Amino acid sequence: MELVAGFQLSPYFHAQVTRSMPPAEKMMLEHSVDAIVRIPADFARQVNSGSAQVQVVLHGGDANRARIIQGYVQGAIQAWNARQAAEGKAVAAGSVAVQMRLWFNDANDSHYFLVPGLIVLVMTLIGALLTAMVMAREWERGTIESLFVTPVRIEEILLGKTIPYFLLGMIGLALCIVSAKYLFHVPLRGTLPVLLGASTSYVLVALGIGLLISSSVKNQMIASQLAMLATFMPALMLSGFLFDLRSMPTPIRLITYVLPARYYVTLLQTIFLAGNVWRVIVPNMLALATMVALLGLGSRAVTRKRLD
Amino acid sequence: MLDTILRIIALTRKELLAVLKDRRARMSLLIPPIVQGLIFGYAASYDLNHVPYAVLDQDRSAASRELLAGLDGSGVFERVADLRSSQDIRTYIDQRRALLVIQIEQDFERKLQLGQATDVQVIADGRNSNTAATASSYVTAVVGTFNDNWRVAHGLPPAVLTSTDRAWYNPNLETRWNMIPGLIGTLAMIQTLMLTAMSVAREREQGTFDQLLVTPFRPFEIMLGKAMPSMLVGITQATGVFLVAQLWFRIPFAGSIITLFSGLIVFLLAAIGIGLLLSAVAATMQQAMLFSLLFIMPFSLLSGLTTPVSNMPSVLQYFTAINPLRYAIDIARRVYLEGVGLPLLTHDLLPLAVIATVTLTGASWMFGNRIT
Numbered sequence: 001m002e003l004v005a006g007f008q009l010s011p012y013f014h015a016q017v018t019r020s021m022p023p024a025e026k027m028m029l030e031h032s033v034d035a036i037v038r039i040p041a042d043f044a045r046q047v048n049s050g051s052a053q054v055q056v057v058l059h060g061g062d063a064n065r066a067r068i069i070q071g072y073v074q075g076a077i078q079a080w081n082a083r084q085a086a087e088g089k090a091v092a093a094g095s096v097a098v099q100m101r102l103w104f105n106d107a108n109d110s111h112y113f114l115v116p117g118l119i120v121l122v123m124t125l126i127g128a129l130l131t132a133m134v135m136a137r138e139w140e141r142g143t144i145e146s147l148f149v150t151p152v153r154i155e156e157i158l159l160g161k162t163i164p165y166f167l168l169g170m171i172g173l174a175l176c177i178v179s180a181k182y183l184f185h186v187p188l189r190g191t192l193p194v195l196l197g198a199s200t201s202y203v204l205v206a207l208g209i210g211l212l213i214s215s216s217v218k219n220q221m222i223a224s225q226l227a228m229l230a231t232f233m234p235a236l237m238l239s240g241f242l243f244d245l246r247s248m249p250t251p252i253r254l255i256t257y258v259l260p261a262r263y264y265v266t267l268l269q270t271i272f273l274a275g276n277v278w279r280v281i282v283p284n285m286l287a288l289a290t291m292v293a294l295l296g297l298g299s300r301a302v303t304r305k306r307l308d
Numbered sequence: 309m310l311d312t313i314l315r316i317i318a319l320t321r322k323e324l325l326a327v328l329k330d331r332r333a334r335m336s337l338l339i340p341p342i343v344q345g346l347i348f349g350y351a352a353s354y355d356l357n358h359v360p361y362a363v364l365d366q367d368r369s370a371a372s373r374e375l376l377a378g379l380d381g382s383g384v385f386e387r388v389a390d391l392r393s394s395q396d397i398r399t400y401i402d403q404r405r406a407l408l409v410i411q412i413e414q415d416f417e418r419k420l421q422l423g424q425a426t427d428v429q430v431i432a433d434g435r436n437s438n439t440a441a442t443a444s445s446y447v448t449a450v451v452g453t454f455n456d457n458w459r460v461a462h463g464l465p466p467a468v469l470t471s472t473d474r475a476w477y478n479p480n481l482e483t484r485w486n487m488i489p490g491l492i493g494t495l496a497m498i499q500t501l502m503l504t505a506m507s508v509a510r511e512r513e514q515g516t517f518d519q520l521l522v523t524p525f526r527p528f529e530i531m532l533g534k535a536m537p538s539m540l541v542g543i544t545q546a547t548g549v550f551l552v553a554q555l556w557f558r559i560p561f562a563g564s565i566i567t568l569f570s571g572l573i574v575f576l577l578a579a580i581g582i583g584l585l586l587s588a589v590a591a592t593m594q595q596a597m598l599f600s601l602l603f604i605m606p607f608s609l610l611s612g613l614t615t616p617v618s619n620m621p622s623v624l625q626y627f628t629a630i631n632p633l634r635y636a637i638d639i640a641r642r643v644y645l646e647g648v649g650l651p652l653l654t655h656d657l658l659p660l661a662v663i664a665t666v667t668l669t670g671a672s673w674m675f676g677n678r679i680t
Contacts (some may be wrong), residue, residue: 003469028476030652031642037471047469056471060478061645063486064354065616070473070481071445074452081467095455095467096375096420098448099427102441103401105434113436121609125601133594217332220593221506225336228502229344232604233495237348242614244439246358246407252350266404269435279403 003039003054003080012072034059035069047084104189104273111184116268117241119176120261123199124235126172127165127206132213132227134161135303139218154303158215162207169203180272190271194281198271201288202264206231208295209260215302235261263287315525319533323507327537337503341495341545345488345552348495352487359384359443361408362400364391369417371458375428378450379410385446401433407443408432420458477562477645485559489644490613492549493572493636497579498608500542502600504583507534508675509596527676531668534587535580542576543569553644562647571639571653574660578632581667588674607633635660 008015016033018024027033038055046052056073058066105112135158138144147157177195180186188195210227217223237243238252239261245253256262263284270280328334361379365372379385388406391397400406411429419426430447432440456467478485511517520530550568553559582603590596610617610624611633617625628634635656642648650657 029646052469054469054471056473058473058475058481060475060481061486061641062616063475063478063481063483066475066478066481067354067442067445067483071448073471073473074448077469077471081469084469095425095458096416096451097425097427098444098451099429100444101429101431102434102437103431105437105440108434108437108441110437112434113438118609121605125605129597129601130594133597137594219330219332221327221503221510222330222333222336224502224506224593224597225333225340225499228498228604229336229340232608233344233348233498236608236614237351240436242438243351243353244356244358244436244442246360247353247356248351252347255347256351270404273435274402277402 003043003076006076006080007037010072010076013076028057028059031059031061034065035073037073112186112273113241113269115180115184115186116272117239117265119173119180119199119268120202120239120241120264121232121235122172122176123169123203123264124206124231124261126169127203128210128213128231129224129227130168131162131165131207131210132223133220134165135211135214136218136220136223140220154300158211158299158303162211165207165210166203169207170200173199173203186272188272189275191276194276195268195271198264198267198281198285198288201285201292202260202267204292205260205264205288205295208292208299211299212295212302215299231261234259238262239265241265260288260291312526312529315529316532316536319525319529320536323533323537324540327503327507327541337499337541338544338548340499341548342552344495345491345549346556348491349484349488349552349557352484352491354438354442354483356439356442356446357384358386359408359446360386360388360406361410362389362391362396362406363387364394364397364409364411366414367412367416371417371420372412374457375412375451375454376410378454379447382446382450385450397431401431404433404435406433407440408447410447484557485645486641487613488549488553488557488559489640490611490637492546492553492640493575493633494608494611494613495549496542496546496572496576497633497636498604499545500538500576501579501583501604502597503541504534504538504580505586505590505596505600506593507538508584508587509590509593512590513592521675528672530675531584531672534584535577535668538580538583539573539576542580543573546572546576559644561644563643564647564649567648567650567653568640568643570650571643571657571660572636574657574664575632575636575639577664578660578667581664581671582632584671585667585674588671607631610634612637629659630663632660632663 004015004017007013016027021038024033024036024038028036036057038057040046040053040055043052043054054077056070058070060066102108135144138147181188209230213226213230214223217226235241238256238259240256241261245256245262248256267281267284270277327337363376365376376387380387389396389400391400391409394411397409397411400409409431411431413427413429416426428451430444432444434440459467475481508517511520525533554561583600586599586603587596590599606627610620610628610631613633617628617634620628639653639656642653
């Protein structure tokens with residue numbers, strides 16, 4: 001059957017042909033196939049009468065995957081229809097086809113959106129999680145008091161605690177950018193200074209979160225849990241890296257506005273793939289800068305209060 | 309034997325007290341899974357319901373208006389602008405004001421009436437190519453409906469071949485239905501693995517671990533005493549997320565709770581084993597934190613939670629073989645949506661059991677040999 005050949009030739013499908021439905025259903029139960037295309041016995045007759053139907057059964061265990069497969073099956077069916085019309089076997093009727101162009105990512109390479117997202121995760125973790133332990137450890141061991149009696153000012157303690165991790169973050173950043181460009185071949189369409197500026201602000205925000213958690217909970221066990229909760233999963237799920245922010249319910253969308261990762265994902269995607277689009281870059285950078293200031297002041301306030 | 313059990317119980321009690329005596333620590337372990345389950349349950353969906361788009365309609369005919377009405381009436385697409393020239397397309401896409409621009413060319417209606425094929429151009433913001441692909445598949449569906457209507461309205465025979473689609477286990481193919489079961493294992497693992505990794509590191513940092521080693525406790529008893537509290541925390545967390553899925557999102561549960569939790573217990577043993585091994589290696593809590601990060605991040609990303617394992621590059625697919633979360637997510641989804649029983653889950657349970665045995669044995673060996 002020509003339709004079956006169409007599926008077999010397509011690079012997307014690995015077709016297994018069965019003569020009846022039960023073996024096909026068994027393969028679905030074992031999840032060794034992702035979909036069944038059922039072509040009825042009188043298919044040829046149906047085609048000759050001008051209207052034929054096939055049944056598509058999808059394995060919904062992974063809805064996203066099933067959706068994609070559904071799209072491919074539809075594509076194969078449309079291609080079949082077009083061939084029939086081209087061969088004069090069906091009435092050619094005016095019809096509209098969708099011509100899709102994916103800007104910034106013509107080849108639809110998933111590295112292009114995964115790599116900026118991964119940089120966000122790596123920078124978040126380096127920045128926030130290691131710093132989260134720093135002040136908490138001093139409090140836990142009681143060594144903070146010996147620091148306080150020295151003439152060193154609180155700002156200087158906080159800065160001194162942060163600078164090594166800032167440098168570590170910068171090294172991580174350099175590695176990320178180099179591997180994005182040379183290992184994953186993601187284009188950098190914006191300019192390097194803008195990328196560095198955005199990333200530096202984000203590292204500072206991440207450090208600020210870690211420092212604030214660390215200075216307020218004073219316990220490494222809790223600090224580590226809180227830092228993980230506040231940064232990793234939100235950066236993965238609520239940053240727009242994977243899931244479209246516009247489609248989230250309003251209350252959830254409001255939460256995403258307080259998450260720095262959201263701004264950094266937007267910045268990275270734009271700087272890497274679209275270029276220096278100032279209308280996108282400026283507001284997002286401002287949001288990050290505001291957060292740096294607030295977190296810095298917050299850590300300072302928390303530390304002073306405990307001193308009294 | 310009885311002594312052993314008593315000693316393990318005593319150590320478990322001591323560990324639980326150490327972890328849970330602080331109210332803030334209790335809160336940080338019990339509340340987050342539920343809150344995260346709620347928030348991520350809403351957030352984690354690939355389905356789109358707000359797609360801002362702009363139109364460059366160069367035809368301005370009845371046909372083009374009908375097509376656009378189809379988009380506007382879909383409830384998903386929101387027209388943000390009618391563009392005048394093709395230069396505007398760049399502005400709208402670059403500045404993220406529109407996710408899609410739909411361009412209809414001048415002879416759109418004329419070609420349709422002549423029975424020729426014609427195109428609509430869809431230009432999508434590919435910065436998130438996933439979202440762009442989903443949005444464009446929605447456009448394709450709207451255009452398909454338009455084609456059918458046009459044929460009927462102009463007395464043409466409909467397309468020869470059509471299909472009726474049906475999905476097993478998830479009739480409307482809602483992505484939420486398989487994200488949330490996946491979250492049960494993910495959320496429980498992240499906190500539990502880190503908690504476990506901290507447990508021995510903390511004692512070592514405070515110097516109490518050496519004291520523990522000179523007591524009559526044997527290394528494997530220490531190991532079990534450290535593993536039990538984490539298991540209790542992990543099971544509690546998993547139950548929290550499970551309850552959110554059941555009571556709040558009301559995702560139909562096709563399988564048996566016993567199967568699900570048996571799977572989760574084996575999974576948590578594997579995760580705790582990895583945590584204990586890390587803890588045995590780490591000298592300070594900060595190191596333990598760093599080590600657990602190095603595992604939690606790839607485990608979560610390469611688990612199939614967000615992208616199917618079968619779509620990953622083959623090198624990474626090999627790595628997923630040692631990723632306990634990958635198996636846990638498979639178990640949770642299959643029990644949840646397909647209702648499978650334990651026999652069909654062997655290919656998940658077996659690797660988990662191997663990981664658990666190797667890491668737990670390794671950890672207790674390291675406890676015994678670290679002091680010398």
